[in-house]
Each structure stands twice: as structure tokens, then as C-alpha cells.
Amino acid sequence: MKKTKVCSAFKWTIMTVVLCLFNNIQAQGEQPTITSFSINSNIQSPNSASLGTYGAIPVSLYSGTAEVSIPIYQINEGNIPLDINLQHDASGVRVNSVPGWVGQNWSLQAGGLIQRSVKGRSADEFDVTRGNNNYNNLFPHFNYWDDYGNDCNNDYCSTILWPWWNQGYKYNMPILQRSNWSSAQNLYSIYLDSRKTYNPPGWFDGDYEWRNASSNALDLKKYQPDLEPDIFSFNFMGHTGKFFLGQDGQWKVASSSNLKVICDFSSDVVSPVSTPEYNYNSPPYSTPHVFTEKYREFPRVINKITMIDDNGNQFVFGYNEATELTFPDFFNQQYSPIISSAWYLKYVKNKFGSIIYEFEYEKGPYIGHFYLSYNKFSILNTGFYDSTLRYDFKAPGQLILPIYLKKIKTKAGLSIEMNSSISNSMKFKENDNAAFTLGTLNNNIYPSTNYNRQTYINDTFLGPYYFYRKLLDFTTLNPEWNAANDYFSLLKWKKLDNIAIKDANANNLLTADFNYINQPDRRLFLTGLSINTEQKYIFEYDRDNLLPNFLSSAVDHLGYFDGTPFTIPLTETNWSGYYNQRLTNPEAVKYGSLKKITYPTKGFTEFVYEPHSYSKEIDKNGVLINSVSEGIIGGLRIKKIINNDGFGNNYVKEYQYTTGINSNISSGNLLFKPLYYVSNINTASILSVPKTAYIYDINQLIPMVNLFGNTIEYETIIEKESYFNSSTSINNSGYNIYKYSNYSQFPDLAPLNTTVPDYNFKFPRTDKSFERGKLLEKMVYDNLGNLKQKSSFKYESNLDLKANAINIVIVDASYESYGSYNFDSRNERAMGAYQIYYSDKYLTEKTVSMYTAAGEITKLNKYTYKNYPLSLGTIANNGDLFKNTEYEQTVDGGIMKTYKYPFDFSSSIYNNMYNSRIISPVNGKTEFVIGDSNSPTSRTAISEEQTNFTEIVNNIGGVTQVPQAVLFKKGSSSAFQETLKVLNYDNEGNVLEFKSKEGKSVCLIWGYNKTKMIAKIENVSYNDVLPFVSNLQNLSNTGTQSNLIIALNNLRASLLSSMVTTYTYIPLFGVTTITDPRGDIITYTYDSFGRLKFVKDAQGNLLSENQYHYKNQ
Known part of the structure; x- marks a missing residue:
């Protein structure tokens, strides 16, 4: 008999046949497997999974981030594993980061999603078509009405609410296929195209330009094509990466996995919601408007995306219940289109068309996200005009209709239920910041004291429009709404309370309960996780109670807490000093960070952090330069991880981010240095009057779009290992030095061409982050500093795999006069051409050298x-x-x-x-x-x-x-x-009969919804077995184990000349009995956590036993 005191998986292997197709490009350098048959039964190994082993926290050394993950359960059906786990972002807490449904900086991984980053002007890749002034061609059920009651289906209207005219990227891709697409001549041609005229009488278009009805002398149609593909990022079932639509109309995928994207703009799009429209029986702003229901249909949005791997498995995302919708402008929703911003995994289908996993979702209450905003744009011109455009201090935001996972159903009949409730934790509030009360609320919602909140929200043109309507039909008024409520009190976030895993007969197999800090003055923090009420994880944080409200201005450059609110410099003389108000506070940046995990065993892990440091930085043009002095910046890197096994033994890893073991120079490169103020730049193109501008913004002028990867990277990292306990001093085990590919080798590329050279810092650069962060060298030293092993790595990429894009922005918002009219010209369009790579960075050579007393041994x-x-x-x-x-x-x-x-x-x-x-x-x-x-x-x-x-x-x-x-x-x-x-195969791809090299026939019977082998019969044809199959499958699907065992024994008794081996299971846990051809039974018994307790032979003798030692057990 064997006793085991550790929580290690107990493996049981048995020889049968199942189709096994390998994942082609796996870990870099890993050997592919020829498509064939593997001797792997797909019998679930008895699960004594190590829920609660201490330590084993990996670190992403290139970014200095600890990768914290807590496993909850893994399911593997159809050779497609589904991991359910918690992952923690250990980079620090951003002040304006609202916790998800499992707490601040935690996320539940259970399936996956696709998220979209909108690029360019249009709200989706395929805007609507204008269609001969007949807007009913675009929106079949929609009548346009202006604020004077004019019907805008005719040719005259003072206000048009939806001015999209074929702006979408889908319609403009051919512009990027021209051979000279990035030339200055082509960019200016696009610039001129955007100024083409259109001559409806008296027109007020979406760019707020008055058309002179009498002369049409200045009649610019401000058509601005979208020439940038949106970027779709994905993370699901072990696959990560991004994809986008190339100018050839094909979806391009950048990932270490081979994946194909299917998204048809004809069949995979829908109208997101239907909402009422308003008509008015009186002039505006004199009396409360009369509300009449008119059906309106929104522009279509992407509703379904399918990704297919290189094994033929399909991953289907979206559909109505699994597509997250966003209203981009919370305080001006009437003009704001609805976009689909995220698509959750809905189905996983194998290559045989079977649904292996199905995910059910529910739409939650509205949530919102807000941010602080203030900027100023001054233009000086010696020959024509001077002007200043200033935006008040505000807190604009988005309205989001979120999606929550409700249930996962598996082909074998398991269900994983997610139960959630409304969180009582901190929310956005009107008094969070003066930006609400002095800026956004007063200017955007309350135009005068004659309108209270209830009245003015009924205005079509300003204010939250959909927010106060019932969630599902978008037509009935929300009964929660009343004049006393503010908008933010109706925003509700949910928290996950528990996960319940049940078998096909609804028997509970496993329950995971989540515990939180959940009170109005605190953020939602996960404090504990209990598996079946007994296995408990405990999470502790660093001074999380000292974090401020969400819209606090006490933030550093990257939004982490710095303890001191910034003030807004209102004059140009003070703008340049604003940078120093946003410096990182090395202590405050740690607030809210995860400092300790206590496991169900007696072990625990402690984390010690420090802020990032750098000795080089990127200037506003993307050039890596030496910093004037070594700096620190927000976000945390891991400094030390202490793993304690619960018995006083401590295993320590320390990390040093310097250029060498004896160096004190940081190896960090700051890849995103905020820029808030620029002066004396010419914002005019070659075709327009020179204009000198001064620009200031409390948020960065350089858009984060320029940064696809990390905000900071480390070229060299030193990892030190040591051990100590209460009776011994520290025992150093040596150290490792890692070197990574970095920005100095693979810098982002400047725009290929621009129309406003002084504005280059605002344009996206061609991103090369996919070539950075690759391990180039690892050197292993002993505790005396002797080199023991050196590993070197070389990589290549295919730089032919790239697509074209042109970024177009408005850079001049000055006021001009024409005749008796003053209007906002917004004439200047700045354009920058860049490219998007979608190549892998793949390993081509690996050299390992071992240094011994006998000399050097090298493997290539x-x-x-x-x-x-x-x-x-x-x-x-x-x-x-x-x-x-x-x-x-x-x-x-x-x-x-x-x-x-x-x-x-x-x-x-x-x-x-x-x-x-x-x-x-x-x-x-x-x-x-x-x-x-x-x-x-x-x-x-x-x-x-x-x-x-x-x-x-x-x-x-x-x-x-x-x-x-x-x-x-x-x-x-x-x-x-x-x-x-x-x-012979069945229609699920299960092997029913095969012949070995010796010519011996072997038949297999598959049960539990054809997911697990329940019988292997040797020396018989499948026709002899067929009469037994249907009954055995039905019993395994819906019957009791005892009845199934009786039927399997009958099979054995009926085929005395054959060798029959049979199997039964608890689907989530593993095999429960194996009966060999002699009829001897090996029995596997599990505890309530699904852990293997013991194995007994046919005589009841104990063959092995696992003992588990947890706190409170």
C-alpha cells in the first residue's frame, strides 16, 4: 500500500484508441505530432488536483509582473480543455479602475471574449449608406424630425441626427490598396476629397457647419473616410492575440496560434436595439416637450464572430445575449451611436459539428465609466485670425450594457452555474469631483435653472437618453427613475457570489464561494475563496482602505494613486509645470496591491513590490533616449516573492532590474512618456494658411493608441533564489540573468508620411512590440558566481505580413467668418500613414551550453x-x-x-x-x-x-x-x-473499431453522451457488439452507476470468447471502476472535493491512499 501526503494528481493510463489531433504550433520549439492515433483513452484521470499547493507564482520578467492565478477547476471534453480560474493583475490599482465582478484587479477566466479597440472616425467598420436623401432606405422604420417639427425625410431640414455617409472602413479600404497609398500626394488627395462639395439648401451637418442657403459659396461637405481598421483583441481557451480587417477585405490574425476569423458583414450583423423617437408640438425650450413613440432603428453592429483553430474546432462569439453594447457618450447619447464593444464566447464546436461547450449569459443593469477631461487649444496667425478653443473641466464617460456569464453546459451533461448579485461597493457619485458638478452636469444636462433633472432628460438632444428606459424593450420608462435620483445612483455593478458545478442529474459536485469587502465607501475587494466550504484561500491587500474615490485627481502619470490631487493650470505660463504634479509616489502606488495569499494548505505566498524604474525613455517622436536622471513611474513590479510551506520553510525569489549583477543602473526603458503641453507647432497643412498652436491637455497628448505593448520594459533582469527557516540562516542558491529583445533593437517606426509634419507626435506609429519581449539569453550562476549554464535564442519574423492604415484627425478647431455668418470651420485634417504587422516572432535557433569540470558541452x-x-x-x-x-x-x-x-x-x-x-x-x-x-x-x-x-x-x-x-x-x-x-467511426469522430498491426480487431463503446469510453472489446467485430450499444449508452447518460455496471457485466457474459474491459465514471471527477476481462474490479473513491481518496482491488485491499492536510480539516 502507498500513502501520499501531497496534493498531486494521480495518473492512470490505459491503452485504448482515440483520435488525437495536435495543435500545430505549440510552445516555441516544441515538436509537432503527426496526425495519427494516440494510445490515450480519454478516460479522466482520477482528480486529486493540487487545489491549494503553495507558491509556483510565475513572473513575466520582461515586464516585471507577477502572474497570479488561482485554479478552480479544469474540464476536458473532446480533447478541448476548459480551465476555470481566477487571474490577478499584480501591476497595481489604477484610481479610475472600477472592479469587475470578482473584485479589484481580479478576473474570472471561464471561456473567453473578443474586445474591440475603435480606430478612425466611424463607430463600426461598416457605416450605413446614405442613399439618395431617403433615410428610410437606411433605417426602414425611422422618421427624422428636427427640433422645429420638420420632417427630415424631405430635402429640407435644419438638423440631421445621423450624418454618416459611407464613412466606414469597409467602404474605404480600396484607398489603401493604391500603389502610392502612403505618398504625400495621395494623402493630400484624400484631404481634398474630404472637402468635396454637396449642395442641399440650408444644411447643418454633423460637423456643425452652417451652409449658406442663398449662395452655397462655402459649402464644404466634411466627409472624413475611416481608413483605419479596428483592432480586435482576443483571449479564450489558451489562445491570445489580435485580428483586424486588412485592406484586401481579409481578416488578419496576429497570434502564436493558427486561427481563422469569420465575420460576414451581411449575415453577422444586427440592429443593436430599438428605441423610441421624439416628436414635438411646440418650439424647443419653452415648455416640456411632448413625448410620442416613433420606432427608430440604429445602424447595424457586429453581432457574431467565429474563430477556427488548426484542428477544425470552432469558437463562436456573440449573438444578442453575449454581445456587450456601449454608448460612447454618456451625456450626449442622442448623437452617440451604439457600438458592439465585446463579444463573449457562446459555443465551442468540434470539427464534427458537435457543441462541446455552450455558454449562457445575462445582461446586467447599466454601468458607466467616466474620466476627467480638460484641454485648451490656442491658435495664433499673423495674417488672418487668432482664436482659442477651450473645453471646460468635465467628466465625460460611456454608458455600457454589460454581459455576465450565467451557465456553462458541456456535451457530457455537466453544468457550471454562476450566481451573482448587485454589489454594494463604491460607485461613481456626483460629488466625486468638481468635474461633475461644475462641468459635465451643469453644461451638458442643466442648461438653465428652469429645468430640473426629470424634465430636461426628456429632451432629445441632450442628456442620457436610453439610460432611464427599461432595460430590455428600450421603450417603457424605467420605473426606478424619478426626479430625486441622480444618474449615477442607477448604475449598478454585479459581483459573483458562487460557482456550482453539477452533473447531468443536477447533483452538486463542487461549489466555489467568493467573499468580498462589499460596502459603499470601499472598492470591491476579493478577500476569500472557499471550495466546498472547506478549502479556503485568503487574500490580503496593502492599505486598500486608503484608496480614493474613482474620479480623484490624486493620480500619477499612468493613473495610479499618488496621494496629492493635481490642480489645473489655467494659463499658458503654468502649463509646462503640470508634468511635475503627476509624479509617482513610491508608497501610495502600492495601495490596494495584493500582498499575501494563504492557501488551503498551511502554506502562503507574500509579495513585495516596488514602482517601476527606468534609465531610458521614448521622446515624443518615438526615439529611445537616455533619461536625464533615473526615474520611477506608476505601476508595480515584483521585488520579492516569499513562499512558505506552512511548516516554517521559506523559499524566496528576489528580482533585480539593473544592467548587471553589480550595477545600480536600471535596465528599464519607459515606452510611454506622457506629454501634456506643446507650443509653437504649425498645425496647418501645405494647402492652408500657417497656424501656430499651443496645446494643453490634462490627459496625454500622445494617444495610447501608439502603445500596443507594455508601458515599460526591462532589457536585463536578475533573479536570485534563497531558502531559510527558523533554525537556519539564509542559504543562497545562486542567481539567473535574463536578457530580452527590446525597443533599442526593435523600435516602433515613424509615420510613413504626414500632411502636418509638426503633428507627427499625435499619429500612430508602426508598432513593433511583437518583436520585443523575447528571451534572448539566460545565464545560470551558482552561489559562488560561477557560470554553470548559458542558453541563447534566435528568432525571425515575416515582415511581409502587414496592412496599411491612415490616421485622420482634426487639428484646427478655430472660428472663421463668412458674410454675416460665424461658424466653426474645423477645416484642417491631419493625416498620417502607418502600417500594422501581423507576423509571429518565431524561434529559429536554441543553443544550450553546460559548463562542467570536464569542459563545455553544447547542444544546438x-x-x-x-x-x-x-x-x-x-x-x-x-x-x-x-x-x-x-x-x-x-x-x-x-x-x-x-x-x-x-x-x-x-x-x-x-x-x-x-x-x-x-x-x-x-x-x-x-x-x-x-x-x-x-x-x-x-x-x-x-x-x-x-x-x-x-x-x-x-x-x-x-x-x-x-x-x-x-x-x-x-x-x-x-x-x-x-x-x-x-x-469504423461514429458521427462524433469516436473510433468504434480498429485493427492493430497484428491484425487483431478491437471495438469500443462510448457512453456519457459519447464522451467517454465505457467498454473495450478485443477479438470481435462491431456488428457483434452493436446490439448492446444503445442500452449501455442510455444507462450511462441517464441511469445509475449500479444499473450500468450490471449491463456491462451482461455484455461480458455474452461475449465469453472476447476480452472485455469496462469503465464507469463520475463525469467531473474521473473513473470510478475499471473491470478487467477476468471480472476483477478496481474501485476509485473520491472525497467531496473530487480528490482521490483511495484505490481498492477486487478483494477490497487498499492499493493506494491519498491524505490531504488543510487548515480546519
Whole structure:
């Protein structure tokens, strides 16, 4: 008998057959697997998962961030793992960061989502079409009415509410396909196009320009095309990256995973919500307006996005219930379009069309997000005019209709239920900051003292418009609304209370309860997590009670708490000094940070942080320069992690961010230095009158759009390890030095061309962050400082994989006169051309040198890759990358393995595989080579393996390609030998019958909704087994285990000449019984947490036992 005192997984392996397709590009340098059959039963291993082991906190050294994750559970159905865990952002608490539903800086990972970053002018990639002045062509149920009651469906109207005229990126992509797309000439051509005339009489367009009805002499149609693709970021089921629509109309994917994006602008878009429209029976602003219901339809938004991996699995995001909507302007919603801002994972389907996981969501109450705003723009001109445009101190924001995960259902019948409630924690409030009461509320909502909040919100043109309507139908008034309530009291955030995992019969298998600080004057902080009420995690934070309200101006440059509110300099003489008001406070920046985790074991982890430091910084033009003096900036990096096992033993890791072990110079590069004030810049293009401008903003002038990666990076990091306990002094274990690729090697690129050169600092640069943060070198030293091992890494990228974009912004908002009219010209459009890469940065060479007393031992590995389709071919490559060869150096040569994929063959079945995104290697050849790995002087064949395919009818009536036979040959033999052949599949892709190399027939029966093997029968054909299959499957799906075991025993008794092995399960936990051909039963027993307690043989003898020692157990 064996006793185990640790919470380690108990593994049980049994030989059966299941189809297993590998993920092609896995960890860099990892060897692909030829598509074939693996001897892996898909029987769940008995789960004694280490819920509560201490320590093992990884660190992203390049950014200095501790990666804290708390596992809750993992499910694996259809060879598609689903991890449910908590992840913590350990970079510090930003003052204006509202906690999510699991607390400040925590997030629940359970499925995934796609988020959109809007670029360019339009609200979506495909704005509506204008259509011959007939707006009903655009919005079939919508009548336009101006504020004087005029019907805007005719050609005259004083106000148009929706002035979108084919501005969307979708309609303007061809402009970026011109050969001279980035030339100054082309940019000026676009500039002139944006000033084309349009001649409706008396027109007031969306840019607030008066059209002279009598002369039309100054009749500029302010058409501004969107020439930037929105960026969609994704994080789901182990896949991360971004995608966007290229100028060729194809979705481009930047990810270490091979993924295809499907989003059809005809079928995958919807009108987001339907809302009432207003009509008025009296002139405006004299009496409260009379409200009549007129149905209005909004411009369409993206409602569904599908991503397909290289195993043919589909991940479907969105649909109405799983698409988050955002109203970009909280205080001016009537003019503000609705956009779809996030899409949550709705379905995971395997290549056979079966739904493996289904996610159910619910729409929560409205939430909002606000920020402080103040800027000033002064223009001086010697020949024409001087003007100043100032925006008052305000707190604009967004209205968001959030999505919350409600339930996950699995193919095997499990359900994971998420139960949530309204949080009572801190909210935005009117008295958070003077920006609300003195700026936003007075100017945007209360135009005069004659209007109270209730009355004026009924005005079409100002104020929260949808906010006070019932959540679902958008037509009925919200019963919560009354004149006494302020807007912010109706914003409600939710918190996750518990997760309950149940089997197909609704029996509770596991419950996770969440505990919080949940009170009106505090942020929502997660303080505890309990698994089945007994396994408890405890979370402690650093001075979280001292954090201010959300809209506090006591923030440093990056929004972290600095303890001292800034003041707004109102004159130009004080603008340049504003920077020093936002310096980082090294103590206040730690407030709210996670300082300790206590685990269900007696162990705990303590975190020690410090602010980021840097010795180099990026100037406003994107050039890395030496800082005048070493600086610190907001956000936290990890300084020390102390792991205590609960018995007094401490394992410590310390991190030093300097250029060397004995250096005190920071290795940090500040990649985003805020800029608040610029002076004496010419904002005019070559076609307009020179204008000298002074610009000031309390927020950064350089947009964060210029930063796709980190705000700070570290070129060199030193990791020190030590150990101590109460009876010993510190025992140093040595240290490691890491070096990473960085901005000095791969800087972002300046705009290719601009129309206003002085404005270059405002334009996006061509981002190269995908080439940074790669480990270049790791050196391992012992405690005496002797070098013991050195690992070096080389990478390449495909710089042909890029798309074009042009950023267009208004840079001149001055007032001009024409005749008797004064109007806001907004004539100047500044344009900057840049590119967007979507290449991987892939490992091509790894060298490991070991230093011993006998000398140096070196191991060399090399890798080559191929894009398909070719980067510059006639078919666009949208980001796929495949490993071509692997080489490992030996004493007298090297071993080379070459892979072939379905696209390397011309037969129809391989074409169908590629079109179905089943793109794993189907052939692998191993050779001994002499000479350079790229062009060997000789090759000797060692072996070759290949998988042949056939097609079966799948679960939804289509066809799927599956392995039919595995072939192998050794040396230079010309003939393949068949090692395995499948005779029969079901429509879920489960192998029903196969023959081994020896010709022995093996049949398999799949139960629990065809997700787990319940019987393996040798020396029999599937036709002999078929009469038993339906009953066994029904019993495994809905019956009791005892009845299933009786039926399995009957199967064994009916096939006495065959060898029958049977299995039963608790779906979430694992296998419960294995009965061998002799009828002997091995039994697996679990505790209430799903942990394996013991294993007994047929005679009841204890074979193994696991003991778990947790606090309070």
C-alpha cells in the first residue's frame, strides 16, 4: 500500500484508441505530432488536483509582473480543455479602475471574449449608406424630425441626427490598396476629397457647419473616410492575440496560434436595439416637450464572430445575449451611436459539428465609466485670425450594457452555474469631483435653472437618453427613475457570489464561494475563496482602505494613486509645470496591491513590490533616449516573492532590474512618456494658411493608441533564489540573468508620411512590440558566481505580413467668418500613414551550453517555418505559420525532421482538410544529415511516418476528414507498413473499431453522451457488439452507476470468447471502476472535493491512499 501526503494528481493510463489531433504550433520549439492515433483513452484521470499547493507564482520578467492565478477547476471534453480560474493583475490599482465582478484587479477566466479597440472616425467598420436623401432606405422604420417639427425625410431640414455617409472602413479600404497609398500626394488627395462639395439648401451637418442657403459659396461637405481598421483583441481557451480587417477585405490574425476569423458583414450583423423617437408640438425650450413613440432603428453592429483553430474546432462569439453594447457618450447619447464593444464566447464546436461547450449569459443593469477631461487649444496667425478653443473641466464617460456569464453546459451533461448579485461597493457619485458638478452636469444636462433633472432628460438632444428606459424593450420608462435620483445612483455593478458545478442529474459536485469587502465607501475587494466550504484561500491587500474615490485627481502619470490631487493650470505660463504634479509616489502606488495569499494548505505566498524604474525613455517622436536622471513611474513590479510551506520553510525569489549583477543602473526603458503641453507647432497643412498652436491637455497628448505593448520594459533582469527557516540562516542558491529583445533593437517606426509634419507626435506609429519581449539569453550562476549554464535564442519574423492604415484627425478647431455668418470651420485634417504587422516572432535557433569540470558541452537546435499561403502570393496569407523542419546537432552531424501538411498535397481529401482548417502534419520524415542544416551535403533516411485519411458523415450531416490508417517505414525502404487501421467511426469522430498491426480487431463503446469510453472489446467485430450499444449508452447518460455496471457485466457474459474491459465514471471527477476481462474490479473513491481518496482491488485491499492536510480539516 502507498500513502501520499501531497496534493498531486494521480495518473492512470490505459491503452485504448482515440483520435488525437495536435495543435500545430505549440510552445516555441516544441515538436509537432503527426496526425495519427494516440494510445490515450480519454478516460479522466482520477482528480486529486493540487487545489491549494503553495507558491509556483510565475513572473513575466520582461515586464516585471507577477502572474497570479488561482485554479478552480479544469474540464476536458473532446480533447478541448476548459480551465476555470481566477487571474490577478499584480501591476497595481489604477484610481479610475472600477472592479469587475470578482473584485479589484481580479478576473474570472471561464471561456473567453473578443474586445474591440475603435480606430478612425466611424463607430463600426461598416457605416450605413446614405442613399439618395431617403433615410428610410437606411433605417426602414425611422422618421427624422428636427427640433422645429420638420420632417427630415424631405430635402429640407435644419438638423440631421445621423450624418454618416459611407464613412466606414469597409467602404474605404480600396484607398489603401493604391500603389502610392502612403505618398504625400495621395494623402493630400484624400484631404481634398474630404472637402468635396454637396449642395442641399440650408444644411447643418454633423460637423456643425452652417451652409449658406442663398449662395452655397462655402459649402464644404466634411466627409472624413475611416481608413483605419479596428483592432480586435482576443483571449479564450489558451489562445491570445489580435485580428483586424486588412485592406484586401481579409481578416488578419496576429497570434502564436493558427486561427481563422469569420465575420460576414451581411449575415453577422444586427440592429443593436430599438428605441423610441421624439416628436414635438411646440418650439424647443419653452415648455416640456411632448413625448410620442416613433420606432427608430440604429445602424447595424457586429453581432457574431467565429474563430477556427488548426484542428477544425470552432469558437463562436456573440449573438444578442453575449454581445456587450456601449454608448460612447454618456451625456450626449442622442448623437452617440451604439457600438458592439465585446463579444463573449457562446459555443465551442468540434470539427464534427458537435457543441462541446455552450455558454449562457445575462445582461446586467447599466454601468458607466467616466474620466476627467480638460484641454485648451490656442491658435495664433499673423495674417488672418487668432482664436482659442477651450473645453471646460468635465467628466465625460460611456454608458455600457454589460454581459455576465450565467451557465456553462458541456456535451457530457455537466453544468457550471454562476450566481451573482448587485454589489454594494463604491460607485461613481456626483460629488466625486468638481468635474461633475461644475462641468459635465451643469453644461451638458442643466442648461438653465428652469429645468430640473426629470424634465430636461426628456429632451432629445441632450442628456442620457436610453439610460432611464427599461432595460430590455428600450421603450417603457424605467420605473426606478424619478426626479430625486441622480444618474449615477442607477448604475449598478454585479459581483459573483458562487460557482456550482453539477452533473447531468443536477447533483452538486463542487461549489466555489467568493467573499468580498462589499460596502459603499470601499472598492470591491476579493478577500476569500472557499471550495466546498472547506478549502479556503485568503487574500490580503496593502492599505486598500486608503484608496480614493474613482474620479480623484490624486493620480500619477499612468493613473495610479499618488496621494496629492493635481490642480489645473489655467494659463499658458503654468502649463509646462503640470508634468511635475503627476509624479509617482513610491508608497501610495502600492495601495490596494495584493500582498499575501494563504492557501488551503498551511502554506502562503507574500509579495513585495516596488514602482517601476527606468534609465531610458521614448521622446515624443518615438526615439529611445537616455533619461536625464533615473526615474520611477506608476505601476508595480515584483521585488520579492516569499513562499512558505506552512511548516516554517521559506523559499524566496528576489528580482533585480539593473544592467548587471553589480550595477545600480536600471535596465528599464519607459515606452510611454506622457506629454501634456506643446507650443509653437504649425498645425496647418501645405494647402492652408500657417497656424501656430499651443496645446494643453490634462490627459496625454500622445494617444495610447501608439502603445500596443507594455508601458515599460526591462532589457536585463536578475533573479536570485534563497531558502531559510527558523533554525537556519539564509542559504543562497545562486542567481539567473535574463536578457530580452527590446525597443533599442526593435523600435516602433515613424509615420510613413504626414500632411502636418509638426503633428507627427499625435499619429500612430508602426508598432513593433511583437518583436520585443523575447528571451534572448539566460545565464545560470551558482552561489559562488560561477557560470554553470548559458542558453541563447534566435528568432525571425515575416515582415511581409502587414496592412496599411491612415490616421485622420482634426487639428484646427478655430472660428472663421463668412458674410454675416460665424461658424466653426474645423477645416484642417491631419493625416498620417502607418502600417500594422501581423507576423509571429518565431524561434529559429536554441543553443544550450553546460559548463562542467570536464569542459563545455553544447547542444544546438534549429527550426524553420513556412507560411501558407505564401506571403507575397496571389492568395493572401492571413497569419498562419507552420513548422517546416527541426534539427538537432549531434557529434558527427545532425538529426533533421521534415513535416508535410495537407496543403503540401494536391488530392481532393487534403484540399478538403485545409478548407476545414484541419491542418496538422500528415507526414514526418526523419533523416541523418551532414553539413549545414539549411543545405546538408548528405542525407540518410532514418524513418518516415504518414497518416492516410478518409471522410465520414459528421454530427450535423456534413463530412469530416479523419485518419484511416497509420503507415511507417524504416530507413530507405520504399514501402510503408500499415501499423494501425480504423474500420469504423461514429458521427462524433469516436473510433468504434480498429485493427492493430497484428491484425487483431478491437471495438469500443462510448457512453456519457459519447464522451467517454465505457467498454473495450478485443477479438470481435462491431456488428457483434452493436446490439448492446444503445442500452449501455442510455444507462450511462441517464441511469445509475449500479444499473450500468450490471449491463456491462451482461455484455461480458455474452461475449465469453472476447476480452472485455469496462469503465464507469463520475463525469467531473474521473473513473470510478475499471473491470478487467477476468471480472476483477478496481474501485476509485473520491472525497467531496473530487480528490482521490483511495484505490481498492477486487478483494477490497487498499492499493493506494491519498491524505490531504488543510487548515480546519
